Amino acid sequence: MNKPEIYLKNVTKKYLRQPAVENISFQLKGNGVYGVLGENGSGKTTLLKLIAGLLRPSSGTVKVMHRPVSRLSSKDIAYLSDADSLYSFQSAHQLIHFWEKVAPDFSKDKAFSMVRELNLDVNMKIKNLSKGNRARLKLVIALSRQVPVLVMDEPLSGLDPLVREDILKLIVMNADVEQQLLVLSTHEVSEVEAFLDHVIFMKDGKCILEENAEVLREQKGQSLVATMREVLA
Amino acid sequence: MWWSLYKKEWQESLFRFSLSLALLTAAYVFIYIFMERETPLVFAVSLAVVFLHIFYLFIMLLASLIKEWKENTSHLWMNLPVKGYVLLSAKLAAAFTQFLISISYAIVAADLILQRAMRMFEDSAAEGLTGIISMLVPLYRELIPWVLLAVTNGALQLGIAAMFIFIFSKVVRPFGWLAAIVLTILANYIYTWIKNIPLIERSTEWLPLLKGEEIYKKIYALYPGGADLMEVSEGIMTNVYLGQIAAELLVLTGAFFLISWLLDRKVEL
Amino acid sequence: MGLTFDNNRPIYLQLMEYLYGQICRTDLKPGEKLPSVRELAVKVGVNPNTVSRTYMEMERKDIVVSKRGQGTFVTEDKTVIQELRQKIADDKIGDFILMMNQIGLKNEEILQLMEQKMASRKEEKE
Structure with a gap:
């Protein structure tokens, strides 16, 4: 697997003249967990879709692995949507076999071992699974891909505390953060505080701070939650 | 890889397909039973059946794509590490297979209906008409491949148009779909114009498959003394050439790859 | 966790x-x-x-x-571990003494206080 890299230069995305993200530039290099933090409506989802090549910037450049992104960047990027994006008519079993056939980087064994650990009923239709289990299964698919870049939009939002803890555990156990670059967005910093290597604070579509998490703690002598409160105020 | 996508598209559309078959069955049964009593209504239903087949790919492909977006599975579909033409051809192929099944069913049903019509007329009709009617079924059987060809061509064109309209609506927002409809009509107009340039027209006229003259002969032969009237209508006689079909397919393939390119490079979630 | x-x-x-x-x-x-x-x-x-x-x-x-x-x-x-233990103890005791000095306690007073405290407490682990 190649060394992961994400590069944004003066990226702006407008919807009918209304900017959703504005003039964002940063470069994320190498493995690790990158948290995109900010309140709802701060442009996190738009930023993540731009990185995943599922939106086109109104101006500026987005590159992943040194190439401008498009839908075809999906060979380097696994994108986890915040929506219920699985085919409800498939079973977990069918879903995993489908991905094995469709994505050359997909590890069926890894997917099945995760599913077994989660005690998911693989023969049940996805539409009959609980919301928490659908979220888990969605994550299993993203984590079973051996790609340099993982993009996860709000993997915790809208779930019970127990499920959230479970999902974090699933990510820590199975994301290959010594190889992969994982970008995840959340508005709940306290829960992911200890998991982040790097943070990107967003406010009103702008990136207002981008820094290594430990450096921030050392410099400011305060937690990310406190830093967030300070910079977003 | 392709087969898995094809299978997924089948799974996704199975309900719509079954529903369409059920509706068609109801229509055929209705025509079969009521053909002598409710003739105008039967005619209308038959017309609806033909239209359903011409628009089958249009409706099914549009439904499939709209559902993909409406249920947010597009987030997953667009992130599949697979080229756009593979994704779209799986959708097209699944709908086209269903179209073929449905139209085969229609042909068999029409045959049975015509046979019944024949028996009915034999019982009641005047002496002179029986001859014509007894030729109707063989003529139907002979001409059906050409009807099939025409309907398939129309259905494919509309199917490609549906994909273009939907995909373009995700490229240009808002009102991309409206622009796409205008573009489709314009492209069709230009295509027809190019097709009728004498030089181009002649270049596609190779390997005649069906001679218009022969069809007219057979149709006119249904009437006593009809063969004598033939000379009059020579102007509207057309032939079907393999070259024309190839040209038609080539243009559709070109359009398909253009749409695939749009999906890969321009479409937004 | x-x-x-x-x-x-x-x-x-x-x-x-x-x-x-x-x-x-x-x-x-x-x-x-x-x-x-x-x-x-x-x-x-x-x-x-x-x-x-x-x-x-x-x-x-x-x-x-x-x-x-x-x-x-x-x-x-084992000497490395011994050194480590020594170093942590040195650091912590150093900090402790500094702090006690800062609140005005003399070294003998600190020692006295320590002995009293130790006598009334059992060993603890973390």
Whole structure:
């Protein structure tokens, strides 16, 4: 697997003249967990879709692995949507076999071992699974891909505390953060505080701070939650 | 890889397909039973059946794509590490297979209906008409491949148009779909114009498959003394050439790859 | 999940202190294998990269050795562990004395207070 890299230069995305993200530039290099933090409506989802090549910037450049992104960047990027994006008519079993056939980087064994650990009923239709289990299964698919870049939009939002803890555990156990670059967005910093290597604070579509998490703690002598409160105020 | 996508598209559309078959069955049964009593209504239903087949790919492909977006599975579909033409051809192929099944069913049903019509007329009709009617079924059987060809061509064109309209609506927002409809009509107009340039027209006229003259002969032969009237209508006689079909397919393939390119490079979630 | 961290200080430092504690009181014996990066990450509830960094820092200080393909082990050199224990004790006692001096206690008073306290307390572990 190649060394992961994400590069944004003066990226702006407008919807009918209304900017959703504005003039964002940063470069994320190498493995690790990158948290995109900010309140709802701060442009996190738009930023993540731009990185995943599922939106086109109104101006500026987005590159992943040194190439401008498009839908075809999906060979380097696994994108986890915040929506219920699985085919409800498939079973977990069918879903995993489908991905094995469709994505050359997909590890069926890894997917099945995760599913077994989660005690998911693989023969049940996805539409009959609980919301928490659908979220888990969605994550299993993203984590079973051996790609340099993982993009996860709000993997915790809208779930019970127990499920959230479970999902974090699933990510820590199975994301290959010594190889992969994982970008995840959340508005709940306290829960992911200890998991982040790097943070990107967003406010009103702008990136207002981008820094290594430990450096921030050392410099400011305060937690990310406190830093967030300070910079977003 | 392709087969898995094809299978997924089948799974996704199975309900719509079954529903369409059920509706068609109801229509055929209705025509079969009521053909002598409710003739105008039967005619209308038959017309609806033909239209359903011409628009089958249009409706099914549009439904499939709209559902993909409406249920947010597009987030997953667009992130599949697979080229756009593979994704779209799986959708097209699944709908086209269903179209073929449905139209085969229609042909068999029409045959049975015509046979019944024949028996009915034999019982009641005047002496002179029986001859014509007894030729109707063989003529139907002979001409059906050409009807099939025409309907398939129309259905494919509309199917490609549906994909273009939907995909373009995700490229240009808002009102991309409206622009796409205008573009489709314009492209069709230009295509027809190019097709009728004498030089181009002649270049596609190779390997005649069906001679218009022969069809007219057979149709006119249904009437006593009809063969004598033939000379009059020579102007509207057309032939079907393999070259024309190839040209038609080539243009559709070109359009398909253009749409695939749009999906890969321009479409937004 | 496992440990509670003070999020105001770098997590890798806190994790290192936690592991030093285990090594000094031989919960982790000389030569014993440390949990894998991923195992420990899940157990204490941090990112595996943080654990990696902690292990790296500890290796730089010769407290642990990593063997290619096998994992990370506590050093077998008991003197290194002894030195570590000594150093932590020195640092902490130094800090303590400084603090006591700052509130105006003389060294003999500190010693006296310590003896009184020690007599009334049993040994504790963390």
